[in-house]
Amino acid sequence: MPDRRSRLPADTLADRTSDDGAADALDTRSRLVETARVLFLQQGYGATGVKQILAAAGANSGSLYHYFPTKEDLLLAVLDRYRDLLRPLVIDPVFSRIADPVERIFGVLDGYRRMLEITGCRQGCPIGNLALELSDDHPAVRSLIAANFTGWRTAILECLDAAADRLPDDVDRSALASFVLSVMEGGVMQARAYASPAPFEEAVSMLRDHFDRLLAAAAAWPAAPPRPEPPARLGNESPCPFPGNSR
C-alpha cells in the first residue's frame, strides 16, 4: 500500500489556462478528490455513488480504484483535503482582513453565515455533515473528522489566546473554543432545518453578547488591563468557504 498523495504537480488552486470552472485540467487523482468533495458536501457520503463521482469527474471506475482501494479511502483523501484547505481558504482570508482577535472569530462565523445566504441554507458545514453521518463507522474516518474539528478549534483558540489579556483570568479558553464551534455547528444545523439563516444569526448574536460580557467583566475587574477601543465590528463581509457549486 504505497502512500501516494505526494503528487500535486502544481499548486492546488489558481490553475493555469483556467479554461472553465475550476476542477478541470487537473490530474485524474485531484479531479476525483475534488469532485468527490463537492458531491459528498451536496449529497452526503452514502448517498453519493461512485458512478456519479466518475461521471462528474470525467473519469472511469478503474482510475478511481487505481488510486483508492475503496470508496472510503477516497473519503479519507477528501477529509485530508478539507484539513489542507481550512487555513488558506477559510481562516487566512478572514485573519488578513481583520486584526482584532475576537473580531476574527466573528469574522469566521460571518463566513458561514454568508455561505448559508448564498446556498439558500441548503449547504451545511462539510465536516459537520460527515461527522453525523459516519462518525461511528470506521475509526480512520472518525479520526480524520476529529482532526478537522481540531483544526477549527486551534484557529479559534489562537484568537482567544491572543485576546487572553482582555478576557477574565479564570475563563477556560479551550472550553470556550469548543463553545464557539458548538454554536457554529448547531446554528448551521438549525438554519438548514428551518431553511432560514435566522437561527444561526440569533445564536451568533447571543455568542456576541457573551463575549461582550466577558470583555466587560475583564475590563471592569481588578487592575483593568489596557482596553483598546473595540474596532468596527466587521469591515466588510467574509467570503463563502467551501463553495462547491451553487447548485
Add this chain to the structure above:
Amino acid sequence: MPDRRSRLPADTLADRTSDDGAADALDTRSRLVETARVLFLQQGYGATGVKQILAAAGANSGSLYHYFPTKEDLLLAVLDRYRDLLRPLVIDPVFSRIADPVERIFGVLDGYRRMLEITGCRQGCPIGNLALELSDDHPAVRSLIAANFTGWRTAILECLDAAADRLPDDVDRSALASFVLSVMEGGVMQARAYASPAPFEEAVSMLRDHFDRLLAAAAAWPAAPPRPEPPARLGNESPCPFPGNSR
C-alpha cells in the same frame, strides 16, 4: 389464539418468549414506526433499507406499503412520533424533577449528556442527524424536522419566559432559545466526532457561565427583583432520552 407468524425459519432477533422489549406486542403499524425510528437513529435514513426494517420489525413488505405509500411516509411517521415523544419522554421527566426554570434547561442538557455517556458517544440527537441528512430534500420532511426543533425551542422558551424576571430586560429570549439549542446540537456533534463527551460538557459549561452572567447582571442592576437562592444544580441525573438499543 392463533400463533400468527408461526413461520420463523431462522430467528431474526430475540423473539417473543420474552415480550419485554416493549416494541413487540404492538400492532404492525406501530411496530414498523418504532423499528424504523430506532434504525434511522442508529444508521441514518438513507443507510437503512426497507428490508432491514421489515426483518427487525417482523413484518413483510406488503404490510409496510399497506400503511405507508413510500419509505418517506414512514419517515414522516417517525418524525411525528418524535414530536409526540418529546414532552412525555424528554421534557416532562426533567420538569417534574426540577422546579427552577433555568435549572430545567440544564436538566434537559444533562439528559443528552447522559445519552452520550451511555451510548459511548455513538448516538446523536435523532432530529439533528436527520436534519443534516435530508433537510434539503423533500419539503414535507424538512418541515417536520423544523417542527421538531420548534418543539424543543418552545420547551426551552417556556423556561426562559418563566425566568424572565431574573434575566436582563433587553435579552431576546427567543434568540436565547436558539442559542441553547445550538450549543446542544453542536456539542453532541463534536462529542460524536471525538468519541468523547468532553466537548459537549465544555460547551454546556460555557453556556452555564453565560447564564450566570445574565442572572448576575439582572440581579445587580436597576431595581433588583427578588432573587431566590439558586437551587442545587442537579438533584440527580436525567434519564437518557430516545434509548433505541444500546448497540
Add this chain to the structure above:
DNA sequence: GGCCAAGTTGATCGTTCAATCAAGATGTGT
C-alpha cells in the same frame, strides 16, 4: 353460516450499487 373489507403475504420487477478485470494508452528513462 355467509360476506366483504381490512390486513397480510412472499415472489418479483427493474435499477443501481461498489467493485473487478483484461486490455489498451501513455510517458519516462536509457
Add this chain to the structure above:
DNA sequence: ACACATCTTGATTGAACGATCAACTTGGCC
C-alpha cells in the same frame, strides 16, 4: 528507438435496493 511501469478504459459482476402486485387470511357484522 526501445522497454517497461504507470495510468486509463469500459464492459461486467453479483448482490442489494425500493417498490409493486395478485393471492391469501382474518375478523366484524348482518
